[in-house]
Amino acid sequence: MTCIRALAEIGLKPNTTTRDTLTIARRVCRHACAVRDEIRHQRRELRRKARKLRQFEPFTKLAADMMEEQSRNHRAAEWESVRRVLLGYGRLIVLDHEGIAETLGFEALADLLNINQVDREQARREGWRTLSDLVAIRDLENSADHRSDEWGAGSPLYEAAFLAMVEFIHSTPTHLLPDPFAPGAPFGPKLPPVLRVV
Template sequence: MTQLTSLPTLRSFIRIMEKPNATHRDNLTITRRVLLNLRYHRRAIINERRALRRQARKLRQFLPFTALAVADLERQAHDHRAAEYDALRRALIAYGQSIIHDREGIAAALSFDQLADHLNINPVHREQARIDGGDTLQGLAFIARMEDSADRQSEAWGDGGPLFEACMAATADFIRTCPEHRLPDPFAPGEMFGPKLPPQLRVVS
C-alpha cells in the first residue's frame, strides 16, 4: 500500500521544489510523491461515490416506492466532496500539463537510465520503454506507460502510474475544452501516439 504523506509535508515538498538549488531529480521525486497522494485521495472519493450509487441501485428494485430515496442517494453521490474532488482534478491537470511539456527540463537534464530509475521502470522493460517512449517524461510515463512497470496490476488502457494519470487528466481536459476544429490528430506522424518523425539533419559548417 502506498504510504500517504500528510498535507503539511506535501506543502514542504512543494516549497523544496520552488527553491533555486532543488535538483531535477528532487523535482521528479517530489512530483511522483505528490501525485501518488493526489491519486489516493481522488480514488477514495470515487469509491465513496460508488458506494452511494450501489445503495441507490439496490433500492431501484423497489421502485416506485423508493423513488425519493434513490434520487437522494444519486444526488449525494454527485455532490459528495465535490469541492475537494474538483481541486484534486485541477491539480492533476496542472501537473499533467507540466509533465507533457516538461517545463522544468527534467528529461533533458537526466539520462535515460536516471529517468528510468526515478520512474521505477523495470530493467527488463527498459529497452521496450526506449522504443515506445523515447527519453521524455511524456513518452515513458504516458505514451509507453512504463512508470512503475514492475508493480503494474493491470494492462487495461487507462491504468498506469501517477504521472500517467496526471497526463491523462490534462489530455482529457484539453480534448474537452479545445474547439473541435482545432483538435489535432493524436495518431498523425509526429503527434503523441503517431509514428515518430525522422530527426532533422543540419549541415554544420
C-alpha cells in the first residue's frame, strides 16, 4: 500500500503532465490488482481449509466456522482501501474529466496503453478514440497479453473501469440508468457520421 500511496502523491503534484497521470494510473492499478489478487488467494486458501475441516463434522464444526469467518475478514481494511483506489481510477478512465485522451491524441494514447499494431489499426477504423472505448469497453491495454475468460477479468485499467461501472449500476436507481444498447451507446448500433458542408 505504501507504493500506491507514493505514486498517488506524485500524481497530485501540480506539475504532473497528462502522460504522467496515465502512467501513474496504470502503475497504481497494476499494483492494486496484485494486492487484491493476493488477498483473494489467501481468503480462498482459508475457505479451502474450512471445507477440509467440514469433512469431520460435528467434531470440527466450530473450527470450520471460525476459519470461514476469518476468510471473510482477512485483510478487510486493506481490501476496502484497494477497492476505493481502483474505483477512483476506474472513474478517471470511464469519465475522463481531465481530457487525457484528447490531450494526448490517439498515437500517444495507444503507445502509453501498449496497444499492439493490429488492434491499433482496428481502433482507427472503428473510431475508438476515448479511454472508455479503448480500455473500459474493448480492454486494449497491453492488448498482446493473454486474457482470462473470467467475467470482469482483464488488464488492470479494465478491472478498475469495470469496478467503477458495477458500482455506478448498483448505486443508481434503475429508472435513471442509461440504455447501453441505445443507438450511439457503447453496445448499441453506431450512429451515422455527421456530414458537414465545407
